[in-house]
Structure formats: structure tokens, C-alpha cells
Amino acid sequence: MGLGILSEKVTIITGGTSGLGAEMAKEFTKAGSSVVICGRNEEKGKAVVQEVEENGGNISFIKCDITNEGAVKKLINSTIKLFGKLDIAVNNAGVTGEMIPLVEHTQDSWDKIITTNLTSVWLCMKYEIPEMIKSNSGVILNISSAGGLVGMENLVPYTASKHGIVGMSKSASHEVGKYGIRVNALCPGGIKTPLDEVFYKDVENREEKQKQRLKNYALGRHAEAFEIAQTAVWLCSDHSSFITGAAISADGGKVAK
Numbered sequence: 587m588g589l590g591i592l593s594e595k596v597t598i599i600t601g602g603t604s605g606l607g608a609e610m611a612k613e614f615t616k617a618g619s620s621v622v623i624c625g626r627n628e629e630k631g632k633a634v635v636q637e638v639e640e641n642g643g644n645i646s647f648i649k650c651d652i653t654n655e656g657a658v659k660k661l662i663n664s665t666i667k668l669f670g671k672l673d674i675a676v677n678n679a680g681v682t683g684e685m686i687p688l689v690e691h692t693q694d695s696w697d698k699i700i701t702t703n704l705t706s707v708w709l710c711m712k713y714e715i716p717e718m719i720k721s722n723s724g725v726i727l728n729i730s731s732a733g734g735l736v737g738m739e740n741l742v743p744y745t746a747s748k749h750g751i752v753g754m755s756k757s758a759s760h761e762v763g764k765y766g767i768r769v770n771a772l773c774p775g776g777i778k779t780p781l782d783e784v785f786y787k788d789v790e791n792r793e794e795k796q797k798q799r800l801k802n803y804a805l806g807r808h809a810e811a812f813e814i815a816q817t818a819v820w821l822c823s824d825h826s827s828f829i830t831g832a833a834i835s836a837d838g839g840k841v842a843k
Contacts, residue, residue: 616641658713
């Protein structure tokens with residue numbers, strides 16, 4: 587692809603096989619970065635790779651369970667073998683879990699959400715940071731949520747994990763700033779992706795439920811995935827070079843209410 591604000595950069599995007607992750611893969615390659623996406627579904631991963639390559643992007647897929655430390659270490663090592671360095675890491679993979687009261691969660695469901703959403707981000711940063719230190723530069727963008735800034739009824743484990751990502755990002759920024767590495771958390775509101783379907787499970791009147799949800803948004807709508815992906819590109823570029831330790835809302839005004 588032609589020159590862009592991420593020209594000659596190498597980016598890892600976890601959870602890059604669908605939804606926001608796949609959209610970020612498209613936007614990051616459009617901006618000139620070489621991209622490695624990872625996920626558990628090889629078929630979906632190959633489909634994203636094919637679409638991006640057909641549009642001139644440089645992209646690879648690596649199958650990886652980001653809750654497994656050995657697999658994460660292998661992901662980082664494989665990226666270095668492919669491209670020789672790591673400039674940007676977008677830790678995006680996550681799950682929502684069921685919309686049920688706190689007391690109805692089992693320890694297994696709690697552990698699954700916390701491990702997938704929060705522990706995985708720690709594991710990824712654990713192996714991403716040493717590679718960035720080698721070049722005294724880098725950007726880590728951890729995908730949190732509007733639910734990482736405010737409470738969300740019947741989504742306690744999810745909300746706890748997303749608040750944790752914000753806190754971890756802020757703390758990490760102070761550890762690695764001396765190496766020229768920036769760490770931020772991006773906090774989207776509702777996005778038109780498959781993950782958003784959790785809000786409509788067992789709902790009789792989907793249209794009415796959507797109207798109720800949109801009342802919380804100043805813009806009166808949910809985001810298109812590409813809007814959040816373009817925000818991520820900007821946050822990972824030199825155009826945002828003095829932003830670190832921040833939790834950036836991209837939520838259509840949801841948390842402003």
C-alpha cells in the first residue's frame with residue numbers, strides 16, 4: 587500500500603478475525619502498517635487476510651489462544667520472525683458474557699470473562715513490551731469499553747474486566763514511558779458488531795430495546811466499526827505522540843450523560 591501515517595510500522599491486533607478487530611486490520615493496513623492478526627478461528631482469520639490482501643495490504647494470520655502464556659509468547663516471536671520488529675500492539679480480543687445479575691454468575695463464567703478480557707491483556711503486554719524496549723519506541727493500545735469508565739447493569743464481570751484494562755494501561759504507561767513506549771486504553775460505546783447482540787438476547791421487541799439504548803447516546807446512534815478503527819489508527823500514530831496513560835472515550839457521548 588501507499589504511504590500512510592503508519593508507514594513501515596508493524597502491528598499486532600489480537601482478536602482480529604471478526605468485528606472491530608477485523609475492521610482495525612483493514613484500517614491499519616490502509617494506513618501503511620504491516621499487520622499480524624490472531625484469533626482462534628483459522629477460517630475467519632484467512633478470510634480477513636484474503637480481503638485485506640485483495641486491497642493491497644500486508645497481513646498475516648497466526649492462530650493463537652491469548653489466554654495461554656506459551657501461545658502468546660509464540661505469537662510475539664512469530665511476528666518478529668515475520669517482520670523483524672514490533673512497533674504497535676492493539677490488544678483487542680475479548681468477550682461480553684451473559685447479561686445476568688452478579689449473583690447468577692458461576693465462578694467458571696466469572697473466570698472465563700476475566701481471563702479472556704483482562705489476564706490476556708497482561709499476558710500480551712508482558713511479551714510485547716520487551717520487544718518494544720529493544721527499539722526504545724512503541725505504542726500499546728488496549729481496547730476497553732465505555733463499560734470501563736461507568737457501571738453497566740447485569741454485566742458485572744465484563745465491566746470489572748474493562749475497568750481493569752483502564753487501570754492496567756495507566757499503570758503500565760508509567761513503567762514504560764522512559765523507553766519511549768506509550769500505553770493507552772480506547773473505550774468505545776456500542777458498535778455495530780456481533781458482540782453487541784448480547785443486548786438483544788431473549789428480547790421480544792428489538793426495535794424498542796434499541797431505541798431505549800440509543801437514548802443514552804448524545805449522537806443518537808451506535809458506532810460503525812470503521813469509526814472506532816480509524817480512532818485506533820490515530821492513537822497509534824505519531825499524530826498522538828504526547829498521549830499516554832489515557833482512557834479515550836469513543837462512545838457517541840454515552841459516558842457524558
